[in-house]
Amino acid sequence: MPLSMNEHQFITLAESCMDSIRTALEDADIDVDDDDDVLTIHLGDGRQLILNKHRPMQQLWLSSPFSGASHYRYDAQSTTWRNTRHPDDTLPHKLYQEINSHTDKHIKTP
Numbered sequence: 001m002p003l004s005m006n007e008h009q010f011i012t013l014a015e016s017c018m019d020s021i022r023t024a025l026e027d028a029d030i031d032v033d034d035d036d037d038v039l040t041i042h043l044g045d046g047r048q049l050i051l052n053k054h055r056p057m058q059q060l061w062l063s064s065p066f067s068g069a070s071h072y073r074y075d076a077q078s079t080t081w082r083n084t085r086h087p088d089d090t091l092p093h094k095l096y097q098e099i100n101s102h103t104d105k106h107i108k109t110p
Contacts, residue, residue, distance in 0.1 A: 005058065005074070007055065007058075010053075010055065010058045010074070011053070011055075013074050014053045014060055014074075017060065017081055017091065017092075018034075018039055018051065018053070018060070020092070021039065021051065021091075021092060021095065022034055022039060024092075024096070024107055025041060025099075025107070028099075028105045028106070028107050029105070030042070030043070030044075030099065030103075030105055030107075031044070037052055037053040037055075038050060038051070038052040038053075039051040039052070041095075041099070043099070043102065043103050044103065045103075047065045047102075048065070049062065049063065049064050049065070049095065049098065049099070050062070050063040051063075051091075051095070054071070057071070057073075058073065058074070059071045059072055059073050059084065060072045060081055060091060062091065062094065062095060064098055066098050066101070066102055067094075067098065070083055070084075070085070070086075070089070070094065071083070071084045071085075072084065072090075072091040075087075080092075096108070
C-alpha cells in the first residue's frame with residue numbers, strides 16, 4: 001500500500017498523537033519515559049507498554065503485555081490513528097482501555 005504523506009507530515013501527526021497520550025498519562029499519574037520516537041509507559045507493577053514511531057511504514061506501533069503488538073496508520077478522514085488489522089480500533093481508545101482494565105488508574109477514552 002503506498003504511503004499517503006511525506007515524512008514531515010507523518011512526524012508532525014505522530015508527535016501530536018504521542019504528546020496528547022503522554023499528557024493524558026501524566027495527568028493520571030502514570031510514569032512515562034519519552035525518548036523522542038518511543039514512549040515507555042510504566043504500569044507500576046513491572047509491566048510496560050511501548051509506543052513508538054515506525055517511520056518506514058509511517059505507523060505508530062504499540063507493544064502491550066496484555067494484547068501483544070498492534071500497528072496504527074493515520075486516517076485523514078477521521079483524523080485518528082486506526083489499527084491496520086482492525087480499523088474500528090483506534091490507538092488512544094485501545095491504549096487507555098488496556099490501562100483502565102489492568103491498573104487502578106482511569107483515563108477517559110476518546
